[in-house]
Structures are given as structure tokens and as C-alpha cells.
Amino acid sequence: MLKLYHHPFSPESRFVRLALGEYGTPFETQTEYPWARRHDFLMMNPAGTLPVLKENDGPAVCGATVIMEYLDETRGYAIPNNRLLPDHPEARAETRRLVSWFLQKFLSEVIGYIVQERIYKQEMPDSQGGGQPDSSILRVARANMLNHMRYIGYLAATRKWLAGDRLTFADLAAASLLSCADYLGEVPWSEDENVKSWYARMKSRPSFRPILTDKMLGMPAAKTYADLDF
Template sequence: MPKLYHHPLDPQSRFVRLALAEYGVEAELQEERSFERRRDFLALNPAGTLPVLVEDNGTVVPGPAPIAEWLDESRGHTVPDRRLMPEPPHERIEVRRLLDWFNGKFFAEVSSWLVTEKVHKRFMSAEQGGGAPSMEMVRAARANIRYHLHYIGYLVARRNFIAGGDITFADLAAAAHLSCVDFLGDVPWSEDETARSWYARVKSRPSFRTLLADRVPGITPAANYADLDF
């Protein structure tokens, strides 16, 4: 069985867990705290980042975008009716642009800050950068998320899903990042009804179930985190 090095509240790991589930690939989950910079983990991915997928034959695939491309190249043909990377070249461009948006921009401006400040810093030593959350970072992330939420609403209102008429990797990336922020109670859902109803649609997919059951010691998820009708 393939193995996925992940963290329950790492948005990019969640993106890959959703993609694996949508493609019907069962994987063993191995929790990794990337900030510990464990030697054997760095040997798998010298960048030291999550997630990393290790296939049965030993193939190592690090990083959300390389994993998405690999999953589609290795399994896409087995699920022709629900491929997450569309065939038409123009649609592929849009999926990749939005993958970069969520795994790059949204991560850098919102989800990475919130998860680092509110979750990882509890488990880090002082030397690793642990301590109380920086409320300045938390406030900045809470301000930034608002325009991302409206951008999702804008796209979905014109297309049905984020990158087009059908669900793609882009929806899974967006939903994965939002799910971490939602766990922490920091998504202002009332500000964009279109984005909220799109998220409700993605969240009720079977692939989402294990994410909603995730817990992290000492942290209680926000009240409506696991509700499909929130």
C-alpha cells in the first residue's frame, strides 16, 4: 500500500489525501512533524516539506503539485469519468493556475500562518520557534482570507466549480486549505454565500470524510467544522 507522509492539519497534505480518495487509492498515513527536520524524512524530501507519497515500488513523490500530476499520469486513465486533471489543454492551464493559487498564494497568505501560529507552535520547542501565537500574523491571515473567499465565490458563480464545470484538483486544493482554516474557526462564511455553498458541496463528498474525523491533541475544532449543513 502506498504511504503518505502528512500532518492532519497541513493543508497540502489534506489536498493529496482528497486526491487519493477521489482516485480510489488507499494509502497508509504516516504523521510527520516537518518542523522536526527528521533525518530520514529529509532523505525522502530534501526540501523538508509535506506531503510526500511513497509508492509500493519505492517511487518517492514530494510536494502537492508533483503528486497531483503523478496521480493523474499514473491513475487518471483508470477513472476516465472523474479525472481531476481535465484533458483539454486550456482547462489544464486553468487547473494548474489555481493549484498554484491555493497551494502557493493562499498557503503563503492565510493557511500556513494560521496553522503555524495556532497549531504547530504548540508542539515546537523554543529552539524550533515554538511559543504563543503571534496575533499579528493571525489577524493578517484573517484579513487576507476575505478576498480569497470572494474570489472563490466569483469563480464558482461563473463556472459551477473552481476551474470549470466539473470538479478538478483545483477544488480539492481550495477545499483542503479552507478545511484547515475552518477547523480553527477562521473562515468568515457569512461573507460569501456562493463560496459557502460550493464548500458544502465539496465537503459532503465521501473523500472528505476522514478529514472531518481528524483531531489534533489539545485542539478542539470549531463548532460547525464537521457539519455538512453548516
């Protein structure tokens, strides 16, 4: 059995949940609060970051892209029609480039700020950095969001899926990040029709369902978060 240490609103954790959903692989979850720096969790992943995947008594597989490669190697080969990495090394490189783009650049310039300020800081004790969102940080994130929407829109307009003709990890990465912001009503869908219609396709996939039922205490989802017709 697989066990995923995650946080419901950690974008990188959602990425792994989507991938496991696409593969149809059952898994358990345990919610982890990285800011608590729990001793046993740090023993598994000294970086103290999410997500971490454990398979039975195997070693911890740490970090979203490391888990992505692990899942492709241990699950992807077995389901060629549903594989989330293309076959050709050049196409694989393009998929991985976009996964890095989303999980590093889009995360650090936009979504990381939004999740930190509007979700994590609400859950953290004051002593660990909790408190009110910093509106100047959110302003930067919202401005950067527009550039990233344009880039996703460009990809969605020129390709069937973000990395090419087939659904790949790149789509899961972009959708997992957007979904966290969407819960908070922070995605300006009207900015780009191509992003919206691509995301509507993502949202209607069965792998997305568990994510659409995620809830945060005291912070209800934006009205259209779970609507397939938003």
C-alpha cells in the same frame, strides 16, 4: 501500496488525501513533523517539506503538485469519468493555475500563517520555534482572507466547479486549505454565500470524511467543522 508522509493539518497533505479519496485509492499514512527535520525523512525529501508519497519501493514523490501530476499519470488515465484534470490542455492549464493560486498564494498569504501560528507552534518544542500565536500575524492573515474569499466566491458564482464544469484538483486544493482554517473557526462563511454552498458540496463528498474526523490534542474543532449543514 501507497504511503503518504503527512501532517493532519498540513493543507497540502490534505489536498493529496482528498485526491486519493476521490480516486478511491487505498493508502497508509505516517505523521511527520517537518520542524523535527528527521534524518530519514530528509533523505527522502531534501526540501524537508510535506507531503511525500511513496509507492512500494519506488522513489519518493515530493510535494503536492508533483504528487498531483503523478496521480493523474498513474491513476487518472484509468478512470476517465472521475479524472481530476480536464482533457484539453487549455482547461488543464486553468486547473493548474488555480491549484498554484491556492497552494502558493492563498497558502502563503492566509492559511499558512493560520496553521503555523495556531497549530504547528502549539505542537513544536520551544527550541524549534513553538510558543503562543502571534496576534499581529493572525490579523494580517484574517485581513487577507477576505480577498481570497471574494475570489473563490467569484469562481463559485460563475462556474459549476471552481475550474469549470467538472470537479478538478482546483476544488480539492481550495477545500483542503479552507478546511484547515475551518477547524479553527477562521473562515468567515457569512462573507460569501457562493463560497459556502460550494464548500458544502465539497464537504459532503465521501473523500472529505476522514478529514472531518481529524483532531488536534487540546484544541477541539470549531462547532460546525464536521457539520454538513453549517
